[in-house]
Amino acid sequence: MNSFSIADCTTVDAALSQLKDDAVVKAGGVDLLDRMKDGIEQPTRLVNIRNVAELRGIRETDQGMTLGPLTTLAEISDYAHIREHYQILADACGHAATPHIRNMATVGGNLLQRVQCWYYRSADFQCFRHGKDLCFAFEGLNQYHAIMEYGTCPSVAPSSAAVALLGLGATVELTSAKRGKRTLGIRELYIVPDANPTKFTVIEPDELITAILVPKPAPGTRSAYQKYGEKESFDWAIADAGVVLEMEGDICKRAVITMGAASPVVRRSAQAEAALAGKPINEETARAAGKLAVEGATPLSMNAYKLDLFPVAVYRTVLLAAGKMNRDPSAAG
């Protein structure tokens, strides 16, 4: 890891005042240290926000819930109110990474972690996302890569929290010392690689995530998240699904289906959602939604199996959310 200086901040104002001259924000530090140890980033100055107490914690409000971005994944998944009312979020945070990493990693950091594409993560390869002009994955080893919406970069969205928060319709509050606050939806937070391959999010260098706002679920809402890997002990998702169902009696009034490991940016599947809206949730409708979730997918040379796997992830998670199936023993994390 390269040498750097660090400004240890204890307030948001202090942190914002330090966001200049290519300084890089460090929260839990998990993904940042990973990239630095891999030698794909060498920041010479870090701004440590880990000790900004006001950015940590969970607040229940009339409108829903506010998450401090420094709240750890373990804190979120262990929080009773979240387990009760936002199961999808508890699942996503509680099944990310390893137990120890969940004690260290913050939800804000989870949203902002970079893609796990092994070419991007290797100092031996310099791709579009490092500002060069090629992708190694299309002709290389792409078994864990995207099957849809990939354009120039078929990496997949790595944040499980994003899959959950997108499903819940959460927004992210960004704060800049100069321009004040703005609020964005989860999907708007991310930049698709075609638009700007080296910039992963719309967050400006002088901005911090200062809150994550999660609206109160409509009455009758049930939700769940599951991810699938090659093993159940720690693994990155090869397929995953977030499901939020607004139930009225036996009928699903509205469904939100989200996926991470299918595309470079976390996505909703309008087709799968439409297949459930106005219908009862059962194996038949759940499977129909699963099939539609990969409609239009164009797999790469080594990942056609994801066309089988995503429908399974979606149908089983729909049934899990609806209380019609147990948590899948094949699900990871």
Next chain:
Amino acid sequence: MPDPRESIPASPPALTTDSGKSGISRRGFLKGAGLTAAGTALLDGVQGFTSEARAQSPHGVTEFGPGAIPVRLHVNGAEHTVEIEPRTTLAEALRIHLGMTGTKVVCDRGVCSGCTVWLDKMPVNSCMTLAIDAIGHHVTTIEGLSTEEKIHPLQAAFVKHDAMQCGFCTPGMVMTCAALLERNPHPSEHDVRHAVSGNLCRCGTYPKVFAATLDAAGTLRNA
């Protein structure tokens, strides 16, 4: 000699710059003004957003590095001053600077948990934690779990069940399982499996790690 585990309060004390009441003074290694409970805040629901826990510093910024700086770490109930660069990980500080080599570095990326230590009883990967982020926290390492006089029941159970082979993952396994027992005195095998799901063992000691942990849980409950 008291068991050092007992000397660690369940929730860490509020830390202040200028008061010695916590026994952990930051004076001398923080160039800026004071810090308070920042960084040690446990999950506190609403409280994290209140101003009470906020830093009292007018600037709220402390500069470190890039060169080496003296840093005081609270490890296994004792204070140690180490001269480290900001990039020094907690694992490096423990192993290289303090000679506490019980903590192992294996993957160096936070995926094997061989480097598990406790920050305020919370198991974390010391390879992915900067040493300066341990300032003001109680660090417990494998060396601090037992005393010469009193072996932690989990360590005794690891021996009894032969829950080790080469032993390189063992300190991390022990720290992880001991943390589990701290927060869950009645774990099931399922709980143990989940707790160590980030701990990699290449010799394949898992079945005996499960057995040892469940056995130690019984011993601790009956103690």
Next chain:
Amino acid sequence: MTKEPIEDALTAQAAAPAKKTVQMPVGVPGYTLAEETRSVPATEPPVWPINKDLKYVGQPIERYDGLLKACGRARYTADVQLPGMLYAKFVNATVPHAKVVSIDTSAAEKYPGVKGVHVIQHVLGNAQLRNPALDPAKYPVVRYAGQPMAAIAATTPYAAEEAAALVKVKYDTMPFVVDDVKARDPDAPNVFPGAADEAGSAGGGGGPHGVAQTGNIHGPSIHKRGDSEQGFKDADVVVEGHYVTQVQTHSALETHGVVADWKPDLLTVYASTQGTSGVREELAGFFKIPLTNVRVITEYMGGGFGAKFGAGNPGVVAAALSKKTGAPVRLMLDRQEEHLSVGNRPSSDQVLRIGAKKDGTLTAIHLIAYGTAGCGTGAGCAGPAQNLYQAASLHTEENDVFINAGPASAMRAPGHPQGAFALEQTMDDLAVKLNMEPIDLRDKADTHPVRRVERQIVRESELWKSRNPVAGADQGPVKRGIGLAQSVWYRFVSMGSNAEVRIHKDGSLEVFSGVQDIGSGIRTVMAQILAEQFGVPPSQIAVKVGDTNYPEGPQSGGSVTTLSLTPVVRDAAWQASQKFLADIAPALGTTAGDLVLVDGEVRSHSGKVAPISFKRAASKMTTSQIAVQAKRIPDYDPKKYLTYGGVDVAEVEVDTEAGRIHVRRVLSVHDCGRPMNPAQTISQINGGIIQGISFTLLENRLLDPKYGVMVNPDLEQYKIVGSREIPEIDVRLVEAYLGQSSTDASGIGEAAGVVSIGAAVANAVYNATGVRIRHTPMTPAVVLAALRAQGKKMA
């Protein structure tokens, strides 16, 4: 050459030492136990009874160093810190195949903190050209990305790493190949410009020397028995399958490395090794210094699995840097280097054909195998085909395929998990075709008396009884299945096994050997043997191992340690006890022949002397210590019982939609002669099973085909099973006395499940789904493709 008379006399004396005839237990208690006669040297200790009649040996005694390990106080090479120690870092090749034009270290040399730079002139591990003149370059040719080129020693790890990045290597790149199938193409780039061979290691790695080489194909190495063409003509049924297994890396948790401290008269090296003696030999040879000037210490080591023999590049380079700088140098590899440059289990690509009569009698086994050991050799995998069954005819061809990747090394039962994966699935196929139960077919084809007992135990198990013989019978997406497979390994004895036992006047006992405890627990077993002899608890024995200052111990590879060393320790302990009794007899007013040491007491046959404790008796010694060194003598009857193994049963649940194979239960029935410490033996078998499952389901070294670089050199994308994947493992140890040595121990490291579990899982998958998966690792992608290909995927 004529011999001198005196030499003849010595030879005659050596050839015919005094012998005695003993009766030894042979066979499996409860099944086949009998007594057999052996003629053994008169100096051998009395024959031990079977385990149930021993007090310490054969009992699950606590691991001698367990508490040190559990408390983090065991010192590994990675933990060694010496005053003034420098940290070294390799500079590694970034391209897979190139001639090196120049290596510019000037910037690195000037970097603050740098104390020494070493440019590698002779790289170890790679196969060597038979005609070195074909590679006239000044620097070693780069044959894989990650090959060490140079190293920097500096005062901090940071400085070493930063300076290493400043070394400028100019490459003249050459075409390369990293795909082992493409490498077989006559037009593929050649990894070597001519024939090349690799040295083997104590662990059994490396391939045959001097075989034909065509392009990248080093082989075939042909093994024949009988006429296989005729064998297939005689067959009523022939089955054939094509099996492919991947490259696995050892991934020991402690990486390879040393701390080398070069002093004018003594090079001291702390090494993470499976063989202290081998490290010493390689360093003495490399630097042309006497063995006496090299001391190798391995107090604790964090796993090897076959990859840690010899000094290797880290050892040689660290020693060279220490010599240059005059300071101790620590050179531990990082995780990426560990994957790339210090060994792996070769891949395999096997076409296996078996012919049989209707009753299951095998008429022919025919195997054509290719595999890659990177730029090394040792991909042969015909061991199981050659040794597990007694077919009327046999024909095996093994070929190493060179590719531009790091050289393989021995890995836990070299070649056998690959070979058994093909053989034991083909046997299952054959059983289906013959409409026989797979276990009945093995009874017919396998005459090994111990495995016959082991199959009997399997037959009687609840798990095997619960097997539905109809494949794919379960309804629903998740299907349960049970399969079995067998393993075989060989009795290798390391004659370089020595130990010394010392009795001190205060009654304390010491045992010394240069042997290293790699986690299998040899310290504990040595203590148990002395405990048994002297009647003192094992924890009170001082066991000193892992240091070449002690009598040379065996290198721990090929499951040789316990079976080679324990008879030596017992012989030394026995002989020391006899010397001891002779020494104290006069003081007790009797003769040595009247005294016996039993249960920690010295007793008198005649009753002349009242029993006294060993400790009190020791105080009567006429000297301060009695020391006896012993060496390994050959096995009592080396022609008998040369193999051992086991039978593994796996129960799986196959999620046919998610493509996941869950191994739920394993029954592992294994023999290893006299189990010296069942707790530790079971630990090793658990480990073999778990590593084998990991190999079968997950692990894969992935090389980018276009750039020749490993894309997953970490423990994140190089996937290894964790706690959630561990099945319930039921190990049944079968005591199988062989009558071969004073302890009658065997080894377990190789045979321990790792050979057979892959095939057992695959056979269970077939039983669950009716689909045979012939590729590893069986990831969801592979499983779903296999199910889809046979139309068995659930709608």
